[in-house]
Amino acid sequence: MRAGAGQRTTLAMVAEAAGVSLPTASKVLNGRGDVAAATRGRVEKAVRELGYVPVSGRRNTNQNxxxxxxxxxxxxxxxxxxxxxxxxxxxxxxxxxxxxxxxxxxxxxxxxxxxxxxxxxxxxxxxxxxxxxxxxxxxxxxxxxxxxxxxxxxxxxxxxxxxxxTNWSGGLTATEHLLSLGHQRIAFAGGPRQASCARARLHGYRAALEKAGTAADDSLVLHGAFGYPDGLEMGGRLLDLPKRPTAVFAASDATAVGVMEAARRRGLRVPQDLSVVGFDDTILATLATPALTVVRQPxxxxxxxxxxxxxxxxxxxxxxxxxxxxxxxxxxxxxxxxxxxxxxx
Known part of the structure; x- marks a missing residue:
């Protein structure tokens, strides 16, 4: 049965009519050989019955x-x-x-x-x-x-x-974790100011502090690129403050590893002297010494x-x-x- 007047047939409709997944229907339309003959026949029948035509017109089925x-x-x-x-x-x-x-x-x-x-x-x-x-x-x-x-x-x-x-939620969770460990002077080594994900993580950090009744200190909030060099630089600035933080929430794993190196260069131990949380959960998190507490994004x-x-x-x-x-x-x-x-x- 064809789509109603004014309604364009989509590949999802073809897949549903043929009783297959969208990727399988796409494989048939692109001439892939790794599809069973019976399945291919059902998809091709659905294409004919529904009158399906891709947006850009029919492609050469020999090309992906x-x-x-x-x-x-x-x-x-x-x-x-x-x-x-x-x-x-x-x-x-x-x-x-x-x-x-x-x-x-x-x-x-x-x-x-x-x-x-x-x-x-x-x-x-x-x-x-x-x-x-x-x-x-x-x-x-x-x-x-x-x-x-x-x-x-x-x-x-x-x-x-x-x-x-969920960057805001991740920032909130990371900061709440550090607050639960008794930290009050928590710094934020953030990403680029213009990055929407970095802003959301910062807002989550601030929301957790406000919720806990902990005063935010603007001197503990820094911004840089999502990377090790900027993490090292921000970590150095934070740890050289007259009253340094006891914990840092870093906006990426690479930033967090840079902060940890800044601590090591100043004779500070992680986590005994400084707790650090990263964001991402890339391979850096498990290769770091010590292994990095993180907010995992999938x-x-x-x-x-x-x-x-x-x-x-x-x-x-x-x-x-x-x-x-x-x-x-x-x-x-x-x-x-x-x-x-x-x-x-």
């Missing part, structure tokens, strides 16, 4: 659809975890994922970037922790390039589809959700929400402990 995955930093542990999730979901759906760094200069000009994507046969774009201009977003839309962003530094339009984690799941959401946009499906947040969770390891009374000086 192609999407771009763009990072501002390709080598960070955070990026590797997101990459793992996107590529796994892409393999399941029969989608080729092309990985690159965010363009700069003339290559980043809106019409130039969108044109290269279109010429290269890209149907969609996932952008991770990068800043996008309104002109770029509008150029992608004009070129018919679907867009999903993960942990964006900004959102030029509220309609831009984004995937993230980075591979964020990548998988981003890819699947992008495919829905490509197929013209409507979304229940333009923003998806996955739950964070506190993971207690060895870098936090009850206050010893030795922290302040």
């Amino acid at each position: 659809r192609i999407v771009d995955l763009v990072f501002d930093d390709l080598v960070s542990p955070y990026s590797l975890e997101v990459l793992r999730g996107v590529t796994q979901a892409g393999a399941e759906a029969g989608v080729d994922v092309v990985v690159s760094r965010a363009p700069t200069g003339k290559a980043a000009e809106a019409a130039n970037w969108a044109g290269k994507l279109k010429t290269g046969g890209r149907e969609g774009l996932i952008v991770v922790t990068s800043e996008l201009s309104l002109e770029q977003v509008e150029a992608f839309a004009r070129a018919g390039i679907a867009l999903v962003v993960i942990d964006p530094l900004n959102l030029p339009r509220v309609e831009v589809t984004s995937v993230g984690a 980075l591979p799941d964020m990548g998988r959700v981003a890819l699947r959401t992008l495919l829905r946009l490509i197929d013209g499906e409507s979304l229940d929400s333009h923003h998806v947040e996955l739950a964070t969770k506190l993971v207690v390891r060895d870098s936090t402990a009850a206050i010893s009374g030795q922290g302040e000086r």
Whole structure:
């Protein structure tokens, strides 16, 4: 049965009619060979009966659809975890994922970037922790390039589809954990001021202090890039204060490891003299000495959700929400402990 008047048949409708998953239906439409003949027959029958035609017209079934995955930093542990999730979901759906760094200069000009994507046969774009201009977003839309962003530094339009984690809740949970251990002088080694995820973590930190009746001290709140060098620098500034903190909530694992190194260089022990909490739960958290207490955000799941959401946009499906947040969770390891009374000086 075809869709009603004015209603476009989507791939999800084909999958439902054939009794298969959306990735399986996508594999059949893209000519993948790893689908049983009977299953392929059901999908092809549903395509004929429903009159399904992809948004961009029928593709050559000998070719997979192609999407771009763009990072501002390709080598960070955070990026590797997101990459793992996107590529796994892409393999399941029969989608080729092309990985690159965010363009700069003339290559980043809106019409130039969108044109290269279109010429290269890209149907969609996932952008991770990068800043996008309104002109770029509008150029992608004009070129018919679907867009999903993960942990964006900004959102030029509220309609831009984004995937993230419960950053405010994570900031609240991290700070409440340190308060429960008796810490009152808790610092925040944050991310870039313009990053929405960093602001949400800061707001969660402030909310926990306010809830506990602990006065916030602006001298204990610093901002920097999500990385080890900035963590080292912020940690040094915080630990050189006349009245230093007894605990630090860092806005990323790499930042937290930098803070821990700043403490080591000053002869301070973690967690005996300084408790530290990170955010992400990348491989750095378990490799650190001591192992890092963190707020875990499900980075591979964020990548998988981003890819699947992008495919829905490509197929013209409507979304229940333009923003998806996955739950964070506190993971207690060895870098936090009850206050010893030795922290302040």
